[in-house]
Amino acid sequence: METLFGDQLEQSVASSGSFADIILPVPIPKMFTYKIPRSLKEEIGIGYRVIVQFGKKKILTGIVGKVHQKPPTAYDAKPILDVLESHASVNPVQIRFWAWMAQYYCCHIGEVMNAALPSGLKLSSESKIQLNPTFDPDTCAYPLDEREEVLLKALQKKEEMSFEDCESVLGIKSIHGIIKSLVIKEAVVVFEQVKEKYSPKVENRIRLTSNFVEDKSSLEKLFHEISTKPKQEEILLKYLQEVPVYRQAGLNKNGLEKKVLTDAGMSTSSLKTLIKNGVLEEFKIIVSRFEDEAGSDSPIVLTHKQLEAQVKIKEAFEKKHTVLLHGITGSGKTELYITLIQEALQGGSQVLMLLPEIALTTHMVSRLRQVFGSSMGVYHSKYSDNERVEVWNGLLSGKFSFVVGVRSSIFLPFDSLGLLIVDEEHESSYKQYDPAPRFHARDAAIMLAWLHQAKTLLGSATPSFESFYNARTDKYGYASLDKRYGEAQLPEFHLADMLIDKKKNLLKLDFTRLMREKIQEALVNQEQVLIFQNRRGYAPYVSCEDCGWIPECEHCDVSLTYHQFGEEMRCHYCGFREKVPHVCPGCGSSKISAVGVGTERIEESLSLLFPEARIARMDLDTTRSKYGYQRLLDDFGAGNVDILVGTQMITKGLDFDRVTVVGVMDADRILYFPDFRAGERAFQQITQVAGRAGRRGKKGHVVIQSRRPEQAIFHQIISGDYRNFYLQEMGERQRFFYPPFVKMIKVSTRHKDYKTAERAARHLHNLMAEIQVKKILLGPEKGLIGKIKNQYIFESVVKLDRSSHAQAHFKQELQQQLEALQAEKDFRSVRFIVDVDPY
Ligand code: ADP
Ligand code: ZN
Ligand code: ZN
Numbered sequence: 001m002e003t004l005f006g007d008q009l010e011q012s013v014a015s016s017g018s019f020a021d022i023i024l025p026v027p028i029p030k031m032f033t034y035k036i037p038r039s040l041k042e043e044i045g046i047g048y049r050v051i052v053q054f055g056k057k058k059i060l061t062g063i064v065g066k067v068h069q070k071p072p073t074a075y076d077a078k079p080i081l082d083v084l085e086s087h088a089s090v091n092p093v094q095i096r097f098w099a100w101m102a103q104y105y106c107c108h109i110g111e112v113m114n115a116a117l118p119s120g121l122k123l124s125s126e127s128k129i130q131l132n133p134t135f136d137p138d139t140c141a142y143p144l145d146e147r148e149e150v151l152l153k154a155l156q157k158k159e160e161m162s163f164e165d166c167e168s169v170l171g172i173k174s175i176h177g178i179i180k181s182l183v184i185k186e187a188v189v190v191f192e193q194v195k196e197k198y199s200p201k202v203e204n205r206i207r208l209t210s211n212f213v214e215d216k217s218s219l220e221k222l223f224h225e226i227s228t229k230p231k232q233e234e235i236l237l238k239y240l241q242e243v244p245v246y247r248q249a250g251l252n253k254n255g256l257e258k259k260v261l262t263d264a265g266m267s268t269s270s271l272k273t274l275i276k277n278g279v280l281e282e283f284k285i286i287v288s289r290f291e292d293e294a295g296s297d298s299p300i301v302l303t304h305k306q307l308e309a310q311v312k313i314k315e316a317f318e319k320k321h322t323v324l325l326h327g328i329t330g331s332g333k334t335e336l337y338i339t340l341i342q343e344a345l346q347g348g349s350q351v352l353m354l355l356p357e358i359a360l361t362t363h364m365v366s367r368l369r370q371v372f373g374s375s376m377g378v379y380h381s382k383y384s385d386n387e388r389v390e391v392w393n394g395l396l397s398g399k400f401s402f403v404v405g406v407r408s409s410i411f412l413p414f415d416s417l418g419l420l421i422v423d424e425e426h427e428s429s430y431k432q433y434d435p436a437p438r439f440h441a442r443d444a445a446i447m448l449a450w451l452h453q454a455k456t457l458l459g460s461a462t463p464s465f466e467s468f469y470n471a472r473t474d475k476y477g478y479a480s481l482d483k484r485y486g487e488a489q490l491p492e493f494h495l496a497d498m499l500i501d502k503k504k505n506l507l508k509l510d511f512t513r514l515m516r517e518k519i520q521e522a523l524v525n526q527e528q529v530l531i532f533q534n535r536r537g538y539a540p541y542v543s544c545e546d547c548g549w550i551p552e553c554e555h556c557d558v559s560l561t562y563h564q565f566g567e568e569m570r571c572h573y574c575g576f577r578e579k580v581p582h583v584c585p586g587c588g589s590s591k592i593s594a595v596g597v598g599t600e601r602i603e604e605s606l607s608l609l610f611p612e613a614r615i616a617r618m619d620l621d622t623t624r625s626k627y628g629y630q631r632l633l634d635d636f637g638a639g640n641v642d643i644l645v646g647t648q649m650i651t652k653g654l655d656f657d658r659v660t661v662v663g664v665m666d667a668d669r670i671l672y673f674p675d676f677r678a679g680e681r682a683f684q685q686i687t688q689v690a691g692r693a694g695r696r697g698k699k700g701h702v703v704i705q706s707r708r709p710e711q712a713i714f715h716q717i718i719s720g721d722y723r724n725f726y727l728q729e730m731g732e733r734q735r736f737f738y739p740p741f742v743k744m745i746k747v748s749t750r751h752k753d754y755k756t757a758e759r760a761a762r763h764l765h766n767l768m769a770e771i772q773v774k775k776i777l778l779g780p781e782k783g784l785i786g787k788i789k790n791q792y793i794f795e796s797v798v799k800l801d802r803s804s805h806a807q808a809h810f811k812q813e814l815q816q817q818l819e820a821l822q823a824e825k826d827f828r829s830v831r832f833i834v835d836v837d838p839y
Contacts, residue, residue, distance in 0.1 A: 018069060019077060020044060022052055022062035023098070025114040025122060027107075027436075029819055031065050033072040035079045044080065047088030047095060049121070051081045061122050063090050063113060087396070089121060091415050093451050100447055106745075106811050106834040107436035115437055116411035118392055120198035120385035129179060129188045130160050142185045147178055152187060198389040200286045205255030206271070208240075209281045235266045236274060255285060289387050295373030300339055306332050309479045310339060316477025317455045322446055324425075324471045325459040327481030328720065329691025330488055330655075333459045334364065336481075337421050338371055340457065345401055349418020349454070353404040354441055356427040356652060357381060362633060363655045364423070368404055379405030379412065382626050407432065407441030410448055417452040420445050424652065425458040425467055426684050431839045438835045442467075461691060462684040465733070468726055469740045484695075491662070491693040491700030493718040494518070495709040509605035510597050510665065515703045516609060518661045519643065523613055527660040527698070528636070529643040530650050531602060532689045534670055536619040537561040538601045539594035542569065542580060546589035551578070557787040562594050564604070565621070574789045602665060603645050610643070618646035651689040660700050662693040667706040671713065674784065676738045677839070679713060679729050686717050737776055739837070742799040743807055746838040747814075748783060750791040750831040760830040761794035764821060771813045774801035791831070811836075 018041075021031035034052050036044055044050065046064050054060045061084065071077055098116060102109040114122075131152070137144065144152070147170055154169045155161055166175045182188045261271060274280045302310060309325065313336075316323045327333045341351050355364060368376060377391045377400035394400040395413050403409055407430050422430075422442045430441040442458065449456040458467050458476070471478040484490060496512035506513040522529050541559040543550045551560050553571035560569035560578065570577050583590050594601070603617045616622075616632060623629040629649070636644050637656060644650060670682040686704065694700020704714060716725040734741050749764060751757035761780035769777055776799040783793035800806055818832050 019067070019071060020050070020064045020080060021066040021068070022050065022080070023065045023095075023113050024052070024054055024060050024062045024110050025117075026054070026060070026110045028110060029108055029815070031109065033070075033077050035071075035077040036067070037079045040080060040083055043083050043086070045088060046092055047090040049084040049089050051084065053078055053081060063095070063117075065095055065109070089392075089396070089413065090117075091413055093415065094411070094413060097410075097444075097448055097451055100451075101437050101439055101444060103808075103811065104447075105437045105439050105836045106815060107438070111436045115408065115432075115435075118385055118388035120389035121392065127190055128160050128162050129155065129166070129182075129190050131155050132186055132189050135187045137187075140185060140187070144185070144187070148182055148185075148187070151175075151178065151182065155188065198386060201289050201386070202284050203257070203287050204282060205285050206258060206261075206275070206280050206282050207255040209278055231270070235264055235270075236261065236279070255283060289390055290374060290378075293369060293374045295369075295371050295375065300335050300371075302335060302339065303332065303485065305481060305483055306336055306485075309481050310336055312479040313340070313457065313477070316479065320475075320477040321450060322456045322458065322470070322475075323477035323479060324463055324467050325457055325479050325481070326463055326468075326471075326722075327459065327461060328484065328490070329461045329688065330484040330695050331461075331481035332485040333423070333481065334367060335485075337423070337457070337459065338368070340419060341372075341402060341421070344419040347418065348416070349401075350395075350414050350416050351402045351419045351421070352409060352412070352414065352417060352445075353402075353421040353423065354407065354409065354430070354445060355404060356424050356429045357406050358429070358629070358649050358652050362652075365404065372402055375400065375402065377403040377405075379403055379409040381406050381408065407439075410441055410444050414448075414452065417449065417454045420449045420454055420456045422456065422458045424460055426460045426462055426464040427652075428681070428839050431837075433835075433839075436833075438838075440837055440839075443837070462687045462722065465680055465726060465730065466740045469730070487697045488695055489699060490720065491690055491702045493690070494701060494703045495714055495718075496703055496705045497709045498705050498707050509609060510602070510705075511605065511609060512703075512705055515663050515705060518701050518703050519610065519663065522661040523610060523642055525660070526658075528639075528641070528656065528658045529661045529663065530654075530659055530689065530692055531606070531643060531645045531663045531665060532648075532650060532685075533597065533599050533602050533645065533665040534647055534685070535596075535598045536600070536621055536647055537570070537572075537598040538564040538604075539598055540596035541594075542592055543595045544584035544586060544589055545591040545593055547584060547587040549584050549586035551581070555787070555790045557785050561598065563621075564600050573785065597666065599645050599647060606643055606645065613642040614640065615643045615645065616641040618644055618649050620647070620649075623649065648685060648689075650692070651685055654692050655695055656692070657696045659692050660694055660698055662689055662700065662702045664689065664702070664704045667704050667714070668708065671711070676733065676736075679725075683713060683717055683722070683725055687720075690717070737799050741802070742776070743802055743836075744838060745798040745800065745810075745814075746795060746835040747798070748793055748795045748833045748835070749780070750793050750833065751829065752790055752792070754792045756826070756830060757792040757794050760821070760827050760832075761796065763827070764817070764832065765796045767817045767821070768796065768798060768814065771810055773806040773810045775799060775806075775810065 018036055019033050020036050021033050023031055032054070044064060044067070046067060048064045049061055050064060052060060052062050059081070094116070098109050098112040101112045137152070150170060151166060158165070161169070163175060163179070166179065167173060170178070179188070179190065183190060258271060262268065271280070275282060309327070313323050313325065325333060325336065337353065341353070344351050365378060377394050379388065379391050391400065391403065392412060395403065403412060405412070422445050425442050432439050432441075446456050460467070463471075467476065470476045494514055496514040498507060498512055501507040501512045508516065519529050539562040541550050542562045551569055552558065553560055553574065553576050555576055556571055556573045558571060558573055560571055560576075562569050562580065568577050568579055580592065584592055599617055599619045603615055606613065606615050616635065618629070618632050623632065632644075633654070635641050639658065664686055667682065667686060670685055671678060673681070690702040693702055706714065712728070713725065716722070733739070738744070747764065747768070749757055749761040751760065758780070765777070765780045777796065778799070779796035780794045783795045786793060798810070800810055814834065818834070821827050822830075822832065
């Protein structure tokens with residue numbers, strides 16, 4: 001691959017070169033060289049979106065990555081077909097960032113581009129048909145059938161038609177056969193039309209015709225004659241009289257929504273008459289999809305502790321690029337962020353704040369909105385393409401200099417980033433699993449900041465071990481906040497032993513006595529309760545009581561989760577669904593029962609235990625719609641819900657006054673997960689969800705249910721002893737060679753044929769073994785889940801020396817081997833997936 005680092009970017013003006021290397025949104029290992037036609041020479045530079053032909057048929061939007069004089073040696077360069085814009089959409093820093101990402105995460109720069117550009121900025125091409133000008137139906141050698149005649153008639157009127165148009169003309173789906181036949185008969189030609197996907201939001205407005213604007217006297221004459229005017233004009237004139245002159249001018253620029261006049265008492269038919277009489281006219285205007293909101297400039301008064309932390313952060317930034325802010329839940333990290341953001345903006349820098357997906361729809365955004373108003377852009381994954389493009393363009397135009405967004409917002413076109421904040425930096429949702437690039441947004445953010453010579457602030461109540469390690473080894477600066485804001489205290493913890501309660505017959509529907517008592521108390525005091533269970537559905541699986549049969553997915557190597565809603569079993573990996581059988585296919589028994597506990601079942605149990613309580617559930621199944629999550633939160637915030645049951649969705653960022661009890665149903669389930677980060681994650685999740693309790697004056701209670709409550713981790717969570725927990729776990733990681741002491745890379749091999757998958761995995765494994773770097777190589781083994789969506793999975797794990805040289809060398813060799821392997825006939829259909837820093 002062409003490297004894009006360093007001085008190669010100097011040449012950013014096209015006039016000095018005749019060739020351009022284009023980044024294309026396809027998984028190919030390098031950029032392709034195209035000729036810059038003379039006519040476009042002045043108009044092309046790095047970062048411009050261009051249209052090129054790729055292969056025989058495909059038309060693609062690409063980004064100019066480099067401009068130079070060297071013709072390619074292996075092929076004839078095709079010309080660039082067109083330039084899409086007069087300014088670069090993507091700046092040189094972004095392209096360097098993409099190149100870094102492709103290198104670090106072992107993927108192709110085209111894949112990074114694909115992830116980076118909102119699809120509204122990519123082009124789609126649409127197949128259309130046109131009449132063949134030389135076609136003469138009378139001399140045609142083949143007869144046309146009825147449908148073909150209908151299409152041709154329609155085409156004579158319209159000149160060109162998309163395949164969809166054809167479908168609607170004929171009223172049938174799938175018209176490919178008919179079109180093919182028409183092409184063979186030389187009646188039509190098919191061509192590709194490239195079209196932009198982004199469509200601005202257009203509104204119909206009305207305004208005074210130019211008569212009335214340019215000629216003030218005619219307006220005054222009208223005002224004068226007001227009493228003699230028909231009713232409709234009278235309303236309009238009265239309205240205009242009330243509007244000051246400077247606003248009249250504005251009105252005429254942006255126009256009025258019809259609604260303004262109908263609200264003032266004018267009927268739609270009168271409006272029409274005024275338009276017909278040349279008083280008003282209709283026109284179209286492009287409007288923003290985001291509402292205008294003013295910010296506030298009432299200053300934030302930091303507490304003494306917060307000020308201390310702020311000073312510490314600023315001092316650390318003098319010497320370090322990255323600072324970790326370790327502040328307990330409710331200590332006011334947000335307030336600190338706000339003051340730092342304000343300062344950076346005043347200094348003329350851009351700011352990006354990353355939030356985990358789910359936190360982005362909550363208080364955090366409305367809190368920030370209060371301060372920054374609509375000068376803050378929000379980049380959410382549930383946004384439409386058009387909305388994303390508007391945030392993108394808003395940065396280019398300078399409308400936004402501060403954006404808060406999910407992990408993909410690191411790809412936005414910042415050109416003078418000064419500060420990056422990663423809130424809840426320990427969150428695993430910052431890692432992208434699929435597709436490539438499989439990046440971690442926190443780590444990528446630190447790189448992005450470095451490219452901009454900007455600062456990064458990582459914030460968390462429970463930092464990731466990686467970040468804490470970096471702070472302890474002085475790579476990052478460190479500041480802490482160890483007191484909650486105001487009167488709020490940390491909640492009181494209670495450990496509830498499920499086994500003892502079970503023995504004493506006190507465990508009811510999975511709730512210990514202690515848990516039930518605390519919930520009851522909260523309900524009596526009209527306070528709210530959060531119940532955390534990290535498993536959705538009704539039960540993890542169903543099983544035959546007589547023979548132990550457990551239904552599994554037909555396509556994956558996992559058991560099916562039972563969902564009471566719809567009385568069905570679902571695969572959480574591929575979406576496969578099936579009804580629960582009435583009798584066991586193994587032994588014919590009809591005793592088939594649900595085993596284990598999911599959120600649905602807890603919701604049901606709660607309604608049995610607390611019939612008077614209002615209960616709601618928050619998990620993937622209840623929040624699929626765009627506003628589903630927000631609606632649930634609003635309901636909870638308004639006090640319409642007493643108990644909210646949920647998966648890890650409820651652990652993040654919720655800041656409700658009236659939550660005093662938090663229950664963790666099954667702490668063991670979080671702890672016993674076959675992953676070296678299980679302990680770290682359990683500590684984080686339980687601490688985070690506990691942090692939702694007692695955030696205002698009232699003391700909170702946290703009940704943790706476990707079958708082994710004597711484990712050290714619980715006592716470390718309870719005493720907030722992050723440091724000792726960290727030291728203990730790190731000892732193990734060092735002994736058994738886990739990150740951050742080594743760099744981990746996971747390579748998986750997937751194929752629908754078991755043998756082929758295994759053979760390819762072995763082959764690659766042997767090749768990796770030969771790479772000369774200090775490493776430990778494990779596998780290849782059947783994946784933790786051996787089959788997903790009918791693809792068998794084998795995995796090798798590489799534990800690499802931490803030195804950047806070793807990493808770069810290994811990755812480069814690996815890339816080359818993968819390319820060679822993929823070219824072999826036997827392995828062409830095998831998928832190799834490289835995951836750097838897997839989670
Ligand atoms: P964290 O993000 O650390 O969990 P928050 O920033 O959400 O904590 O702060 C907890 C609560 O305390 C919030 O309601 C916040 O508005 C309030 N708060 C924190 N610091 C201040 C301050 N300096 N002035 C006013 N309110 C504050
Ligand atoms: Zn059975
Ligand atoms: Zn499945």
